[in-house]
Amino acid sequence: MPNVDPELETSVLAYLYDHPGTTKKEISKCTDYSFPTITKGIEALLDKGLIRKRGVKDTSAGRKPSIYEFEGSNYFFVGVDLSIPKFTIALFDLSKRLVASEGGFLDMEEIQGGNHSVIAESLISQVKELIDRSGISGSRIKGLGMGVPGIVRDGAFKPMTRFQTDEMVPLRGPLRKALGFPVTVGNDVDQELLSVLDYKGLHDETDMVAVYLAVRAGERSRARVNIGGSIYHNGHILQGRNGTAGEFGHTSVSVDPGEELPRCKCGNENCLDNYVNTKISQASNHREFPSEIKEALNQKIKDLLFTFNPSLLVVDMEAFPEIRREVFENAKSFSRELANELCIEEIEIDSVGDSSMACARGSIINQLNQKLREPSEYAKTFVSE
Ligand SMILES: [Zn+2]
Numbered sequence: 001m002p003n004v005d006p007e008l009e010t011s012v013l014a015y016l017y018d019h020p021g022t023t024k025k026e027i028s029k030c031t032d033y034s035f036p037t038i039t040k041g042i043e044a045l046l047d048k049g050l051i052r053k054r055g056v057k058d059t060s061a062g063r064k065p066s067i068y069e070f071e072g073s074n075y076f077f078v079g080v081d082l083s084i085p086k087f088t089i090a091l092f093d094l095s096k097r098l099v100a101s102e103g104g105f106l107d108m109e110e111i112q113g114g115n116h117s118v119i120a121e122s123l124i125s126q127v128k129e130l131i132d133r134s135g136i137s138g139s140r141i142k143g144l145g146m147g148v149p150g151i152v153r154d155g156a157f158k159p160m161t162r163f164q165t166d167e168m169v170p171l172r173g174p175l176r177k178a179l180g181f182p183v184t185v186g187n188d189v190d191q192e193l194l195s196v197l198d199y200k201g202l203h204d205e206t207d208m209v210a211v212y213l214a215v216r217a218g219e220r221s222r223a224r225v226n227i228g229g230s231i232y233h234n235g236h237i238l239q240g241r242n243g244t245a246g247e248f249g250h251t252s253v254s255v256d257p258g259e260e261l262p263r264c265k266c267g268n269e270n271c272l273d274n275y276v277n278t279k280i281s282q283a284s285n286h287r288e289f290p291s292e293i294k295e296a297l298n299q300k301i302k303d304l305l306f307t308f309n310p311s312l313l314v315v316d317m318e319a320f321p322e323i324r325r326e327v328f329e330n331a332k333s334f335s336r337e338l339a340n341e342l343c344i345e346e347i348e349i350d351s352v353g354d355s356s357m358a359c360a361r362g363s364i365i366n367q368l369n370q371k372l373r374e375p376s377e378y379a380k381t382f383v384s385e
Pocket residue numbers: 249250264265266267268271272273274
């Protein structure tokens with residue numbers, strides 16, 4: 001089967017992706033290609049299993065033309081949520097449907113002892129196992145995306161709080177070498193925001209600003225709460241110069257001048273993450289929820305609304321179910337007040353919904369969009385077979 005033309009194939013594919021159930025004639029009308037050229041594109045995509053015939057169009061007279069739609073079930077992506085010590089590996093098809101998943105724990109003793117390569121090694125063996133178990137042939141797996149807690153640069157990461165390391169820990173290189181498909185690495189909270197935007201159908205909205213504040217319980221208990229964040233602007237996650245943009249957990253809160261707080265690894269004492277965790281440990285003997293935490297979170301949300309004036313603010317209060325509702329209501333009423341006072345549009349406030357697969361799912365979304373819509377990426381992925 002000679003390859004036709006990646007430009008043509010991605011245009012037809014993108015069209016069917018966005019408009020399932022269209023005929024060749026309709027695609028030809030909406031793209032710059034002639035009917036015979038569209039026919040060639042359709043044949044190439046059918047051949048690769050990226051689209052399928054859905055039936056025929058019900059027309060009043062004459063031969064009924066076939067209608068086509070995107071077919072997402074023949075190729076797969078691996079999404080990884082590296083939470084440390086826990087990790088989750090999930091296999092999705094091109095329609096972002098979850099096909100199989102597997103969880104595991106990293107050997108923290110090894111990692112704390114300085115053996116960081118155990119992270120990549122554990123992931124590699126679990127990914128291979130999951131693929132084996134799923135019975136899917138390796139050639140149908142088109143990439144792996146991963147979300148990690150910390151600062152990410154060039155496929156390597158440095159955790160802020162999970163373990164001590166002076167160097168960036170490489171992930172992309174070792175995984176790509178061992179698995180043989182493209183690997184991308186990003187911050188976990190960024191990936192979750194991408195998943196939320198995708199669910200809401202907002203992923204392609206170029207002019208939107210979305211901000212995400214995640215307050216999560218540590219893996220095994222609430223003794224350690226992790227606070228992260230993410231900023232989405234102009235169709236991309238805003239990373240900043242070195243990848244630390246959106247780390248709202250390490251932005252300051254106002255504290256009493258007399259208040260003594262331990263130093264955080266970010267170099268600040270009164271950062272939100274440090275403040276909240278200090279208050280939790282101080283309150284561990286009391287039954288009442290420390291009101292300072294609620295106040296600090298409410299204040300942070302107000303700051304975020306003013307700093308970014310987002311169209312959407314996503315808040316995940318997973319660590320504190322007892323104040324979740326109140327914090328939401330507070331944010332909403334502040335947004336309403338702001339809208340009235342300043343004659344601006346009200347800011348939408350939303351939660352993550354089911355966050356268990358959000359990071360793994362989000363980590364494949366960019367790769368998936370690229371491979372299906374950018375001719376050069378598409379050619380690399382689907383033409384060399
Ligand atoms: Zn900090």
